[in-house]
Amino acid sequence: LRLELAELQWIGIHAVIVQDLGVARFIRKNFPSLRLHASTQLAVHNLAGVLAAMEFGFKRVVVARELTAQELRRIQTAVEGLDVEIEAFCHGSLCYSYSGLCFFSGAEDARSGNRGECAYTCRKPYRILNEPGHGFLFSMKDLNTSKDLGKLVEANIHTLKIEGRKKDAQYVATSVGLYRQELNRIFGRETAPGGRSIVRDYQHDMSFSFHRDMTSLFVNGRYHENVIDLNNPTHKGVLIGQIEKVRDRTIELLSTVPLERFDGLRIDSTEDLFHSKPQHGEKVKGSLKGAQNKYRNNVSQFSLREFAIRGRRMNETNANTRVEIELPAEIELPKIGDKVYKIRSNELKRHTENLIKAPADARLRPLLSIDLKFQAVRSDETLVLSVEATLAGTHILAETVQLDYQTAKKPNLAADILDNFTILGDAACDCHVSFQGDGEAFVPRSVLKELKQKLNTALPQAIQRVKDESIQSSLDTLTHKRRELPAATHAAFAIKIDRLEYLDAIKDFAAQNPGFALSEIIFEPKRAFLGKLSPKEVFQSLFDKREGANIRLAFPTVLRAWDEPLLKAWVIAFKDAGGSRYEIGNIGARRLL
Template sequence: MKKIELLAPAGSMESLYAAVQNGADAIYVGGTKFSARAYASNFDEENMIEAVEYCHLYDVKIYVTANILIKENEISEAMDYIKFLYEIGVDALIIQDTGLAELIKRNFPDFEIHASTQMTVHNPEGALLLKKLGFSRIVLSRELSLNEIEYISKNLGVETEIFTHGALCISYSGQCLMSSLIGGRSGNRGKCAQPCRLPYTLINRDIMKEKKGYILSPKDICTLENIKEIIESGTSSLKIEGRMKRPEYVAGVVSAYRKAIDEFYGSKQLKSSMKNFNVNKEKKKLLQLFNREGFSSAYLFGNIGKNMMAYNFPKNTGVKIGEVNKDLALKLEENLSVKDGIRFGNDGFVVSKIIKDCENVDEAYVGDEVKLKPTKYKIGDILYKTSDIKLLENLSKTYSNIYERKNGLNLIVKFNVGEPLTLRTYYKDKDFEVIGEVVQKALKKPLDKEKIIKNLNKTGDTAFQFINIDFESFEEGFLPVSLVNSMRRKLLQKIVEYIINKDKRSMQKGLNLNLSSKKEKRDKIDNPLVIVTTKDQLKAVQEYQIENIAVELFMKECDIDITEVRCKNLYIKTASIIKNEFESVCNIIEENLSHIKGIVTCNLGIIKRFKEKTKIIGDYKLNIFNSYSLEFYKDMVDTASISLELNKKEISNLMRKAVIPCLLIVYGKTELMISEHCPIGSMFGNKTNNNICSRECENGNYVLKDRIGEEFPLKMDKYCRSHIYNSSAINLIPNFEEIKKLNIDFLRLDFTDENYEDTLKIMNAFKEKKYEGDFTKYTRGHFKRGVE
């Protein structure tokens, strides 16, 4: 059995040391550019070289995240950066942008690329498509169950990676535009503002029933108790989330999972070295390091109800230490030290004094009754320990010596009078030997074996140690101890130089950034593609004799029989997420192939299944950000909806080199999130069983209201996934003359919750190419501003 990889995050050199010294098999880091954690410390080029060399000394792989969407004017710089990473020996790249994938496989065919979870691979067909297109590994969406992971990993033979600990996004990664559209900070560009961690009110507008809380804030994942099942699923890598976390967190989480993994393999091999592993003790440590109202196992076992949510507090909850009594004291439920961090409600403080039996103490223990200074809390408050100074200090010690962990070597020594001192070892399929000064006849005190061994073992400032030192031959003689030490250093330096140089590569030719032939220029964009969900919308649209209509067939509100739609070109629009229902959706499409012109979709699995059978219009969640993404999809997609995160200038830059026809959305409420979690059922549904659907979504019209009063429509599809839409529809109809100059091929209008009259109003505005009504309920999205 190939041993599973433990993959750890590192947002700084200290975190990287912590991960390696605590047993990580691989590390993922981000550079100062093109990384999806723009606010981590990250690695400049000098640190990146140091990181690669350090990791490789320990046979630890290093993966670099270049997992943001790349703008047209950034392509050249991005590829220069990829070239740098290639040449210094980075083991693999984790990427999201398909244009970058196109260029990497063209210019660096032996550079391993991993599909980021931002690519939203969540079904077998999508995984197979990316494998065929050159991705060595797929980082699967966090929403998959163990059964789904096992099928893709074992049955299909796809190398997969899954998240096993850390923060969980409520939206499918790569499908979230909430931070981007409402705050201008794009998650697809590494700058998510985490609007999911803010408070919302869920309102049923039909009956004015509401619930408040951190409705979109999930608990962190912890799978320490499920390591056996996860390893047996066949996945290749267990990924810990946390590039924004402190080094002590990385050290603690990595060490816990290292023990759990080793315990699994140890028990399989009937070894007893890990018999003292205590999962409850380790989990308690993890809770103390960081938790949001505890942990969940996310979607691995299907428990996707309220148990996975942190409705009351979206930050580090801490561990309960007691409730304040009438004397402003508390009986401790956990040990406590001066300098520990304390939380009560939304406030907190650092303990400066612990008073026990009227005396100041540095530490107090479970069962002790104490008062704390500063006394910011009041009677009845529940106190939580959010930071344990002793735990952090102990974890810091695990990597304070960055060479505490050692690679074992067997050393052969020749020490004969009249012959040069020779040291020889074997490491990584290679012999290493150094030959030193001639051993002299001892005039006084000879250099004995023990003294030689003692000095050869002084390897503390290196990543190596000699576990066995054998003398091939030995005669009593003399050499200065300084020469023995020098020989040891030279031998180890030879090994170090071999390790840090063996993975370096050079690129002999220049970068190839060429594109295929450009598409033919189109002058007429008056015939739009119109997306409809309801019969009322369809009725309004057909009054304008629209030639291209797509029906959003799989939304719960859709009441349209597509066999009754009359237009020149009819399309079926799919959701971006299609999991267990994949074959059912495919069957519906197959049954209607004779009625339709094609499919509007961003689902990679659907694209793979139908690209040879019908016309494919790529939806905007394909995240087309540059012309090289169009090159990537040119044999799979007939027309592509470009990203909604590009501004006018960036659209123009893309369109000048577009190799397939492109489509721009000029009207519609943007889908901000799509989630497996159902806030309606969780907040208003069955209170005794999280996994029984109460169908509350069918009993009203739901919105999420934020802190400033904006209301975001919340809709369900026919497979019980929730879709959150922007409160304001994009409306670029007044910008029609500007759009004409961009060389766009087609325009698109999306109708989601508009009634008949609203739809007529927009259709008429489009026909007249102007909008003269109240514009306050609309937005131009990123057409003017774009994202950083």
Template structure:
């Protein structure tokens, strides 16, 4: 028997909630006005949230509330109160990105189930295992996984697995994107992504030349197509996926209705081995309601440019034909249709010059005759206000009939998705009339009239009269399927009494249906005080900070010549390994040599791991861990929860948590310290004030990045391989190793684009972070270590900048360079102070 699965729908408004429930969702996910990753959706206030949960629960639909942003220390008390509200309102689970949120939830609402958001970047079994062992019931996997990986994880996981099946894709691994925050101050990790991936870019070389000028490609080089897995639903079921998630909390309710209805029928067909129930029309409906063209993303491999919507970053509609004639004088255009067209539709012409021309179809003719609808194959004439040309392509971007069908799910006066009930009515002289209701799931509701039945003088009760009143279910969710009437003798009961008994029986049934979602009341309402997130001995911590003359200086590198340059420049700590930007894998020999070199200088070394470790990489990582155990570095750095799980299982060494873990508050530090981390690098999206607050309360040493080109995006998609290397054809010419490339935006900022040894693309910041003039402030506010990101630097330049930091740390305010208005890291290179003075929204 095939396992039951859950269809999970996105909800950003009350109308979308109705659309999702009525079109067949088993569960919905939504957010309140606080801490949701779609801050620009309408969302729900507290009263609306409580009503939404009741609305869904009455219909047997689960509600998961997204609390999936990273949270500031100052927001923790508000977070705790919000979580307690969600618990009491009956939310079935919360969806979490920030480990600090999970930490607080376990304290204040231990009975509230946790789901790990895709923003946690969980992409391997070890990550799922870690979260399962730390209290998570479900994990949403990264969208970069192949179907084979998903199946493997499902087969070995104790946690439920949820995966996306439809909707928009991020080009960057979710939870790893710093681009929106860095270029516009609106952080995706805080729910305010400005979607820089949907903007135009030019891929340029060292001379600034457009390397795709002769290629048949658009300018939206980071804009993926939309995910569509309709034909893969049976495979997901076989793989063992529990929850099938549709993306789209920012989408209109009509989108939710059509997509949910389509996948509902696909899932039901697959569960009942009726594959023929889904066909070409369903795919057309999905495309018509919204598409950037469709892809199955990485489920079957790396599709290269075939995954990208590089010509248009928004809805493209459905192509319905081409222009065959245009009369400028009358503004009349004739279209040879490949698909039907109706009055009230909206079409868009993809003109060769000037972009797009839109037209509302208010009237149309075929062979001179006015028509309301035209079939495929017809030549239809409509009015268009702007010039078009013969052979221009025509797309339908609004289908009036499809929208009418979509709106029927949520805009009608009564429910579409009704619950069948069987009703038994019994009455006898001298007794009250009794209404007993049994629904299709076995829940019951019973009520009696206050009136005692009397002998009828004129019109005794009969089945027809009773049925007429019982059928009046109005706007309730119930539908009468069966009625049994037992009338003993000729009796009379007022119609108003029968109606009142029916209403009360329905209310009892509703209460019974809601009771199953009820959870025990909180034993006590807890608040979170900042002291609870501090070290156990804050006095000792302050004393340690006072006695510390300066923070340690660490340098993160990927090549041995940079190790030597950083050591010669005065680095206290070398961080070696992880992703390599020189296209050469870091082998066991390199790790040995790096440790030997650092020990010769008498310094510390942390051996780093990749921020992403898919299942195929685990064997190599295990070999590296065996070597690390032999080499005994001062620490091993991990950047995701999966690697943390493997490291704490296989190693007996100090573990450091790197910034891809998005450590934004003391609760996250408390959580990770409890899981074995001995130090952490804070999120680069924090400002000085936030860093000071965290550092002063942290039970373990904290590090901040002060120098280097930060990775703003990391992606399985490679622009160079996709557009120049032939990746879409199944192989890649490794053009990325034949030169250097940048993505140039509309403001002529050039973002370095580089690949690592795993062929993942990293988009670096156009400006190099440089905190030299303010480096002493880090020590003053309690930061234990500052770090230079040196992977993108040449050894010579890295040695010089390391020396500058070393000298300023050693000489303090006396250093002559501090008097200069700015201290460039490299000549003629743009610099940034990152978020240290501004933070993010």
């Protein structure tokens, strides 16, 4: 990580997205030129979390996907004018849990989603044990807020985020195009840099880029729509028709959409892959086996190589045309009535390939990003022209030229310096150039050329020196000898509970095990287990039955805005009972406390 960060600080990236607070501190200390963005894996979901992230040095916070537009607007209004930006997801895959708080994959497959190793355990089919039911019980639909984008714009957040991990160029082009086009419509003008928007039916194109069924999640508020797709955990495409005839290895159907060779098709059985008691009753429909096959991608999908209209081979056809499609040898023969989906578009593929071609004048050589600060100062009849190369304020090198002072007939020194020094090709540097001082002075082009040659020659070695120093400094930080903790002399236990009846069980266990030393009871209040007891009554019981142990109040890991008044009542009651210890599981909780 140290070596990667040492390289990243030079290449002009906008920021690093960080989840681990220790890594964030390490970057601030050793690589201060790198801008920090708080990852959604930090599960920041309230104003207190955003303010805490800002105090940790984050310049932008990617908030939890679960926030409503109203919550986003409230947070953005509160941080207006502060040195922090709000970034919110508008599109992409959804996790069954808050990002950063999911232990499903880690528990079943030893691959933690919180470490970027998610095994997509929530996409598997499951059977309900205590009643008839099976299907993709945890598989979330994909987020698509394009039709509600105005609410995110009104929230005044800084950045829209499109989830795109492991997605291909076609998905990127389509999803970005969709939201750019919607922003153009909302603002009534071109919003893309350089006016590069391309008008297309991106909603239609999304059907041919990987996505599941769509939901706006909680943008409009909680519980507005069903966000689980029990029947399909993967890309679905567009239904083009149902098979009407099967002859040898040829199927016939009426296609409701245009087709062309090399489109991607998939054939699905009409059998439901889920059973839900409220909809279907006690008699089980479908089978878990079909759902398991879909999860493993054991489905009939293929590239459309050969198709015909009334026996005549075709390369393309219009919508609402009866077509005969020849199936590849490896595809299992379908049944009459099976559904056919178009899952990929060859036309969209060509469009994307044209977009990703590098322009003829594109620079393919990587450039290092540095600052060049020029200053021209007149001293009597002498002009002193100096330049300092820096990276986020860190000195790299300096050069100075002295020459007889002359007044320029057409003062243009600042522009000449900008033209000559923005790119230092031999040193592979992309420079942010600034100028201060006497802009009326005349400096011959030959002098500027000689200064540029000096910088081209000296910068590579100077940059390597600064890079080596930052690498060594970061190593010193990691190997710094820390204070040793005293060795433990005896075992002590802390127990976390969420209901009062556990207190009697703890007391009985302690009586049967004299060596059991209970040092602390951690209590997280959950209304479902506390009946009509008030916070005061709960803590009275806890402190009366603690058997000498300390009592610690645990904050819920997730604290939405509407939870705060209730939690405040619990904190006040805890303090009134003599409590002073707390457990927090989110960066916003300490500030909220």
